[in-house]
Amino acid sequence: MSMIRNIRRVMLPSRTLSRYMVKMLIARFIGILLGLVSVLMMLVLLAQADDVLAAEGASWVSIVSFIALRAPQLASQFAPFATLIASLLTLATLNQNSEVVVMKAAGLSAHRILLPLGLATFMIVSVHFVFNETIVVNANAELEYWEANDFAVDLPPNEGPVGRVWIKEDNTLILIENVSQIGNRVVLDVVSIFEKSDVGHLQAMARADFAIYQNDQWTLHEVRRFDVESHNLAITPSVEWDIAVKPERFLALTVRPDHVSFIDLWKSITQLREEGLSTDQAMASFLQKFAAPASSLLMPLLAGVAAFGVTRAGNLIIRLVFGMALGFSFFVADNFMLAMGEFGVAPPLLAAWSPFLLFLLVGYAVLFNTEEGKRPLQLVTGMLRRKPKNAKTADTISS
Structure with missing residues (x-):
């Protein structure tokens, strides 16, 4: 003393x-x-x-x-x-x-x-x-x-992050207009899928009104798929979506630094690093906090x-x-x-x-x-x- x-x-x-x-x-x-x-x-x-x-x-x-x-x-x-x-x-x-x-x-x-x-x-x-x-x-x-x-007036509570997301998985490009979390479920709104060949040519386009992750499996609902070669348009009420991306990756990509605490932002940065994605922008926002x-x-x-x-x-x-x-x-x-x-x-x-x-x-x-x-x-x-x-x-x- x-x-x-x-x-x-x-x-x-x-x-x-x-x-x-x-x-x-x-x-x-x-x-x-x-x-x-x-x-x-x-x-x-x-x-x-x-x-x-x-x-x-x-x-x-x-x-x-x-x-x-x-x-x-x-x-x-x-x-x-x-x-x-x-x-x-x-x-x-x-x-x-x-x-x-x-x-x-x-x-x-x-x-x-x-x-x-x-x-x-x-x-x-x-x-x-x-x-x-x-x-x-x-x-x-x-x-x-x-x-x-x-x-x-009288909006339902905001359950999670919101934002547009682009993801490249193998030869497939995926665009999600909105990502939200309702309870334990992650919902992707307006999912657009662009399937390409190994040489980069577009093979098919698909669009779903929404996708839900349940029981370790993604399911697309109200799907419309257009095949480029055959010019056929297929409409199905629901179909299983064979993709290895977990919900945490979508949530991490939609995190807004000014909407979450530094602890949640750091979890998002960690998730992006595990996915092998760039974290420079998120890290700059983290340090700015x-x-x-x-x-x-x-x-x-x-x-x-x-x-x-x-x-x-x-x-x-x-x-x-x-x-x-x-x-x-x-x-x-x-x-x-x-x-x-x-x-x-x-x-x-x-x-x-x-x-x-x-x-x-x-x-x-x-x-x-x-x-x-x-x-x-x-x-x-x-x-x-x-x-x-x-x-x-x-x-x-x-x-």
């Missing part, structure tokens, strides 16, 4: 000061996030309220349900941005009230001043991650399912430019704008690299964490080159440029 206490005294300022700074940041973060979500929610309602109320039997309850599903998405999406603004306002207030000057006069370095804000953002990151994995993913799935059914909330940890560092500097120089507004520009640059780079990872252009690890590491270095570079942070560098530069004491004597003797 004494070792922990000593480390805390070395790393952190006093407990009172740390609590004061943490409360400032968290209070501003909550206020800014609630304001952003409220304004954005009103804009979303202006655009989509008519669609929600157009469904038969829709009422104000439908609007409330829409808000309950859409608001968590907005809160999760704009949490890092709210952290950036809250950090800028907190540090600018401390600077303007000369509280940063008092801290530095008490012997606190820039790192010790920013560390309480880092602890506050760590709490924000932890809550953000849990909020994403428990509430946001379910809200995303339910809202997309509801939108796909035109906001219909950790990198996206962690981006809030950078915001006090990027906002540090608003804290260190002489306020009487009149450039506090410029520092705020510069800190905002750094934050926006990070969001642009993060979204760009995420898109590169999802398209398979960049490796998953690089796509998820390279913006974080890059702007971590940028934040430290800006911190060390602010007016207060660069004094040690100026001291070293001045010592190198200073003439030695005997330089004048040497010049006199030589003359």
